Amino acid sequence: MSPKRPREAQNLFAAAGLEQDAPHPLPDKLRPRTLSEVVGQDHILGADGALTRMLATRTLGSLIFWGPPGTGKTTVARLLADATELHFEQLSAVFSGVADLKKAFDAARARREMGKGTLLFVDEVHRFNRAQQDSFLPVMEDGTVVLVGATTENPSFELNAALLSRARVLVFHSLDAGAIEKLFAHAEKIEGKKLPLDAEARAVLVRMADGDGRAALTLAEEVWRAAREGEVFNAGQLQDILQRRAPIYDKSADGHYNLISALHKSVRGSDPDAALYYLARMMDAGEDPLFLARRVVRMAVEDIGLADPQALVIANAAKEAYDFLGHPEGELAIAQAVIYLATAPKSNAAYTAFGAAMRVAKEAGSLLPPKHILNSPTGLMKSEGYGSGYEYDHDTPEAFSGQDYFPDALGHQTFYDPPDRGFEREIRKRLDYWAKLRRERRPK
Structure with missing residues (x-):
């Protein structure tokens, strides 16, 4: 890999040229230096990708990058600034307030007067409140800044309509197994050594990364640290060493709603295997089993109804069994109810009848x-x-x-x-x- 291109020194340590001798985490050492080195986002950066087309015209509008952690949102924003010769300014909505925004806007205005544009990258942009989000509108409209906001949350729910109307949303995907493998191969080239894993363990490490490139390289680094000379780990040893990485799952955000939706629709679609998979995903991630039990009761009345009146009885019995047995024994009762509901005849006739009656009663x-x-x-x-x-x-x-x-x-x-x-x-x-x-x- 070519040496890191010089940037504006961010501290005296870097300015003195000492930074190159300091230890760097593997994800930092392998950070892409050009957009072509970014893996896993070909729909954005490939030959016909949205950003590729923008750059071909040398124009860049404000953007919202939406995607899970470790998919390259910050890296792509920084490289976009390089490719368009804009000054790169970074803020985090977690640590920044009104004063920080005002300072950034004033600095961007000063640069503009000198003929230099600014790409303002705002990480976790959804954390800003409505008034703070509105403060971006004037500087976006008059060209003071090109805003690139990054969010792990659905912009439709978390960002103001006025802000969304002035920016294009680009979706970053979780890295697939092929992209994670490319990262591992690149890491092995840079480190000059193979990961000490057999084929099965390597596949397990890919799955543990859970589509997160940063996590994949961090895990690889941990494997190298743990290995003695000549040692090669199998899958069981790998899991013991790493103590596995917890699945990405935010019980209050998209991960939560995506999985409960997948569970409900798998039951409605009479697929007990898919339903059990999503139930296991949620339980493994620490979801409250009583929340799941309540949703199972809802499935019984909404999607099975009187096609099988026992469905509601069994769903309620599963909730009672969990109350009685607790974790982990009681979880089997919920799983049993999910299987019963998924294999039961389906009908939403009672659900639609009640909705129709409510409409007539109101009208x-x-x-x-x-x-x-x-x-x-x-x-x-x-x-x-x-x-x-x-x-x-x-x-x-x-x-x-x-x-x-x-x-x-x-x-x-x-x-x-x-x-x-x-x-x-x-x-x-x-x-x-x-x-x-x-x-x-x-x-x-």
């Missing part, structure tokens, strides 16, 4: 039920016809009177339409039979 207003089904505890109410003509169903043939129960002004409505599968096949037969009796007993 129709406070309509009085028909008088024949109203109680008449007073003489006045009896004189007004309350309760008059009511037929007690148990005293009628087949315990079915066929009377109307909707408000007169509304007329009979149909909300529940059970499909011909699971237990709802039997309910369908009953409803069809009662509809036939209702037609026969309706006054001519």
Whole structure:
């Protein structure tokens, strides 16, 4: 690799030329020096990538980089500044406030007057509040800065609409196995030695990186530190040495919602294996099992309903079993419920029926039920016809009177339409039979 190009010295240590002799972590030593060296983001930096096309025209608008940690967002921003000959200014929303923003904007204005543009890179930009995000708008609009914001959170939810309308969102992907392998091969070339791992252990190390390039190189460095002369680790030894890296999973952010969505849709799609995989992912990452149990109950009523009435019973029983057994034994009860729900017949008929009834209830207003089904505890109410003509169903043939129960002004409505599968096949037969009796007993 070519030596690091000189940059503006950030401290006296670097200015004195001593920095090259200081120890550097492997991710820093292997930091790409050109955009072509960035791995895993070909959709952005390949021949037809969005940034490649921008650079070809020598124009660069404000950008939001959205993606998980260790995918190259900061590196690409720095290299973009080099490629467009802009001054690179970096801030972190975690450590910066209004005063820091004002200072950065003033410095950018001064540079602009001297004919030098500024690329302002803001890490974790979603951490800024609404007012702080709004402060970027004037300097973006008048060209004082080219803003490049980086975020691990969904910009649609975390960034102001006004800011998003002035910037293009580019999505950075987690590094796939091939990209991680390229990093390892590059590291071996720079270090002049192979990773002391057999083939299986090397594949495990790739998986442990979890798509994070920085983490991949940090793990590789730990492996080299742990190895004695001539030692080669197998997969079991590797996991003992590294104590495995925890999965990337933020219980309050995208990782949480992505996985619970995947679990729910796998159950709805009747794939018990995929459902178990996402359940295991969430449990392995430390999700609260009672949160999972509550979602399983929701799946039972939303996606199975009366196609299998036992689904709700089993989902509730799983929650009770976890309450009784605790961790880790109780987790098996939740897994069992997930399998049952995934393999049960599916119906959202009750879910859609309730939604339709809620809409009509809101739109129709406070309509009085028909008088024949109203109680008449007073003489006045009896004189007004309350309760008059009511037929007690148990005293009628087949315990079915066929009377109307909707408000007169509304007329009979149909909300529940059970499909011909699971237990709802039997309910369908009953409803069809009662509809036939209702037609026969309706006054001519």
